[in-house]
Amino acid sequence: MYTETAMLGLDVPLRASERAYRQLRGEILNGLLAPGAALLEVEQAERIGVSRTPLREAVARLIADGLVVGRRGRGFEVTDISVDSISELYELRQALEVQAIRLAATRRDPAPFVELRGAFLTAPELLEQGDIGVHRYYALIDELEDAVDAAVENPFLVGALRAVRTHLARIRRLARRNPLRLRAAAAEHLLIIDAIIAGDPSLAAHATHIHLHQSLLSVLAAIDEDSASSRSATAAD
Amino acid sequence: MYTETAMLGLDVPLRASERAYRQLRGEILNGLLAPGAALLEVEQAERIGVSRTPLREAVARLIADGLVVGRRGRGFEVTDISVDSISELYELRQALEVQAIRLAATRRDPAPFVELRGAFLTAPELLEQGDIGVHRYYALIDELEDAVDAAVENPFLVGALRAVRTHLARIRRLARRNPLRLRAAAAEHLLIIDAIIAGDPSLAAHATHIHLHQSLLSVLAAIDEDSASSRSATAAD
DNA sequence: ATTGCGGTTTCTGTATACACAAGAGCGATC
DNA sequence: GATCGCTCTTGTGTATACAGAAACCGCAAT
Structure with missing residues (x-):
């Protein structure tokens, strides 16, 4: 839905929120971010190199995907697999x-x-x-x-x-x-x-x-x- | 997933993003926002009475729900039903x-x-x-x-x-x-x-x-x- | 009349600053 | 020694400011 430029690995400057989403998603899927791992906004934002706003958008999409859940008070965590x-x-x-x-x-x-x-x-x-x-x-x-x-x-x-x-x-x-x-x-x-x-x-x-x-x-x-x-x-x- | 306070219509001060999401979702479902209607961030934000940040989060959730699609250049619009x-x-x-x-x-x-x-x-x-x-x-x-x-x-x-x-x-x-x-x-x-x-x-x-x-x-x-x-x-x- | 070009405007994308709430740690008191 | 409470830290929720990009309008040229 967003940029339709991403064909053939053409690395057009991707939006920051999109980069964050893809990276986090990839890391969750390949297990680098283990189930139960905490996602703190500030920490992840600076690790990926984007500001909190696009990171939040990425996390919102991950929640919609069911890969991440918000926990009561503090932050979010990667969904676990039982x-x-x-x-x-x-x-x-x-x-x-x-x-x-x-x-x-x-x-x-x-x-x-x-x-x-x-x-x-x-x-x-x-x-x-x-x-x-x-x-x-x-x-x-x-x-x-x-x-x-x-x-x-x-x-x-x-x-x-x-x-x-x-x-x-x-x-x-x-x-x-x-x-x-x-x-x-x-x-x-x-x-x-x-x-x-x-x-x-x-x-x-x-x-x-x-x-x-x-x-x-x-x-x-x-x-x-x-x-x-x-x-x-x-x-x- | 967010606040679990919302039982029994207790109007606990809801988060702005949640308010925006519920209002927009309701308006789309009951047809007040017709299919094809354009959603401009600034316009909707001030109509609902929140700032652009939580409104964006609300729209992101609506997109995930399939009720809204981003259109190429400008803004978003309500999904139509064929x-x-x-x-x-x-x-x-x-x-x-x-x-x-x-x-x-x-x-x-x-x-x-x-x-x-x-x-x-x-x-x-x-x-x-x-x-x-x-x-x-x-x-x-x-x-x-x-x-x-x-x-x-x-x-x-x-x-x-x-x-x-x-x-x-x-x-x-x-x-x-x-x-x-x-x-x-x-x-x-x-x-x-x-x-x-x-x-x-x-x-x-x-x-x-x-x-x-x-x-x-x-x-x-x-x-x-x-x-x-x-x-x-x-x-x- | 139509089409191409450029300026202007408006809207999104991102960063950042501020306020508030929840937790943790420490101290005081029983 | 344990428990309660306070403060201090930390992290989210929201607002806003700024930059870049895309569409619209008008003008001119063919």
């Missing part, structure tokens, strides 16, 4: 993604999905290639999400999905990835893509339902393991 | 309410719903009593929504629903109410309540699906009529 909240988020995610996929299967232009299908077919090989492959696999998922968003053509629904994905990004950090799960997830995605291409909303919806069910199980298991033994290889999408 | 956007909103609403009702039917404490059932049984009589009755009927719907929210126990889902209801409030203003539709809607609500009491998520979900389908049809028909003949009695929930 196991309960993960299940709750997935209940919302389930509703939104199933609806989105259903609509995408109804309205889609098949072309981008056919292309994605080809890419997802190579996923198993991709996942053999270590971190770089995994990274490219995640990029594929992003492309799939974008294609679905475009096919859905519903700003309200897409907006709600974006909000959910913001929180998902934080959750993924909690659970390290599990190669086995990623392989299975790729197969699930393929089924969803096929259903979209076939224009079968019902199949697409059910496949999505199952995919998210497995995804949640995997995340919860990963967190369980992580809190039991201090570190182990686990999973997300 | 017929397309109504259908889109209902696609989101469908997903959220069906999920919420499903969860409510699973988790509910039956007591409040049994009570609501009694109230909804009297709806047909209530709707005979003119405006005051209709008003009380709408209050019943609010109570139902609150009961569902409480039963769902999912902040993410409830938060998304609240956002949708905000937009619905504006849409209801577009279409005047139709007594016949209200009577039918009451029956649909009763079915949903029964399903929740019975603890039958699937029945509750399908009943909700149908209810929203009818509701959308009614709203769209009402708007059609309104734009054809300049005024006529029409419908919402």
